Amino acid sequence: MQKNNSENAEMLYQAILSLSSPEECRAFFQDLCTVxxxxxxxxxxxxxxxxxxxxxxxxxxxxxxxxSATISRVNRALQYGADGYKTVLPRLK
Structure with missing residues (x-):
């Protein structure tokens, strides 16, 4: 039986949370994503x-x-999104 998208997303989030260093994170994303x-x-x-x-x-x-579409999309997420950017941005400063 194939996992639904929600279960796959949860597995992805757990995988990301399991990473313990910038090097591990970089390696995981290089394997996971295209350039x-x-x-x-x-x-x-x-x-x-x-x-x-x-x-x-x-x-x-x-x-x-x-x-401009990308900038608008990001701005919309900042204003009305799930607050993911708002959580991360202060941590980058």
Missing amino acids: AELRAMAQRLEVAVLLDSGMIYNDILERTGAS
Whole structure:
């Protein structure tokens, strides 16, 4: 029987939480994701950091190369999302 997406997501979250160092995390994500997927996730996080610092869309677009759709999506997540960015961003400072 195939696991449903929710069970697979929970397994992924548990796998991430089991990592104990930046090196383990880097190795896991390199195995799990394509280079493009890693770049996209890293770019979204950078956009979140810049939005959180008060930078405007045009400056973020110029600095990161992110599309306006990506910037808008990240901003929407910051404003109305599950607070994942809001949890992580202070921990990066």
